[in-house]
Amino acid sequence: MPRLVQHRLDPASRLARLMLAEYGVPVDLEDIKPWTREPQLLEINPAATVPILIEDGEPPVVGVLAVINAIEANHAPSAVAGLFPARARERAETWRLLEWVLMKLNDEVTRYIIEEKIVKRDRRGATPEPGVLRVAKANLVEHMLYFNWLFATRHWIAGDSMTLADFALAAHLSSLDYLGDVSWDTSVETRQWYARIKSRPAFRTLLNDRVVGMPAAAGYADLDF
Amino acid sequence: MPRLVQHRLDPASRLARLMLAEYGVPVDLEDIKPWTREPQLLEINPAATVPILIEDGEPPVVGVLAVINAIEANHAPSAVAGLFPARARERAETWRLLEWVLMKLNDEVTRYIIEEKIVKRDRRGATPEPGVLRVAKANLVEHMLYFNWLFATRHWIAGDSMTLADFALAAHLSSLDYLGDVSWDTSVETRQWYARIKSRPAFRTLLNDRVVGMPAAAGYADLDF
DSSP states (O other): OOEEEEOTTOHHHHHHHHHHHHTTOOOEEEEOOGGGOOHHHHHHOTTOOSOEEEOTTSOOEESHHHHHHHHHHHHOSOTTTSSSOSSHHHHHHHHHHHHIIIIIIIIIIIHHHHIIIIIGGGSTTOOOOHHHHHHHHHHHHHHHHHHHHHHTTOSBTTBSSOOHHHHHHHHHHHHHHHTTOOOGGGOHHHHHHHHHHHTSGGGHHHHTOOBTTBOOOTTSSOSOO | OOEEEEOTTOHHHHHHHHHHHHTTOOOEEEEOOGGGOOHHHHHHOTTOOSOEEEOTTSOOEESHHHHHHHHHHHHOSOTTTSSSOSSHHHHHHHHHHHHIIIIIIIIIIIHHHHIIIIIGGGSTTOOOOHHHHHHHHHHHHHHHHHHHHHHTTOSBTTBSSOOHHHHHHHHHHHHHHHTTOOOGGGOHHHHHHHHHHHTSGGGHHHHTOOBTTBOOOTTSSOSOO
């Protein structure tokens, strides 16, 4: 069985788990804290990031770009039934929005909220910076406006079909939602899309996650939130 | 002929140009300043990033991940002769190092140096922050140590064959080298690799680039530097 080295609130790890669940691939989850930079982690990945996918007899697949490409190549039911659309223009739109989520949303919102609320909680004497959280949440408002604008005319984020870009955005929003940082009241279009993707069987694995000593925000696991 | 909307010292644009040149695809270059956020740019790409690839009769392909995947799909001579290795483990290593360059090296070094030296130079009254440049250059030293360590045992960065990860790293280092920020004296292994990749015909397009009022650092275009 493949093994996924991950952190349960890390959005890149959640993206890998959503893909594996969607493709019906059972997986052993090994939860680590990448920010503690244990020597065993650094030996496999000097960047000290997760996810890392380990399949029998193969060297570890390291980092979110390598992992999503490996899962797609090894486990998609077929090239046309996978999470990357077959047609060039939908494929380009999927990559554009993947980059938006993995690079822009992550850089402007998610990485700061994870750092302040999860990593610092784990470091003796460290306390979250209210100023950083305030900026990250203001940035999230701008991102949600853009997603609302997209979902006003699209059933899924890259067009008519669900793609990996939907899973990437859902992975990030689910981490932020666990921490209580998503204002669903003011994001009607994105909320409708999130309710739809949240009710997919693949999503169940994420909704059962709990971090010790840090309960999920109200509504996190409710399909009717 | 395809058109590439780009900035000549933007490393992601340089990566796209290296790929196109390697595959022998002539391209019209349209040089813009993405940081001025012109309405025509924002309409195509609300993230205000380059490169953007425009091929006849197709909608624009936006962002570095979409562009590299589109160039590979449309212009690689064959799946085995392209810049993504055919074997799974080399492919995973290529994606790992692409992520290293596009996300980690960019986040810790290149984006700061471009912002301080190129973007601020273009903004009336803005001056580079010496503290930011100092941190970015200290980070670059750490990255070079890692690249030296890799090149001590590898001919190309992901293994025995040249891959897209080599082009990504070369694109970033060439921008930094134009600005005089690479200490080649202390990076013997990486310098040997850079001399090799710099002498490929595909590299010529970059070596002829000049930014008005900002001459290239000594040695930028020399094959023997």
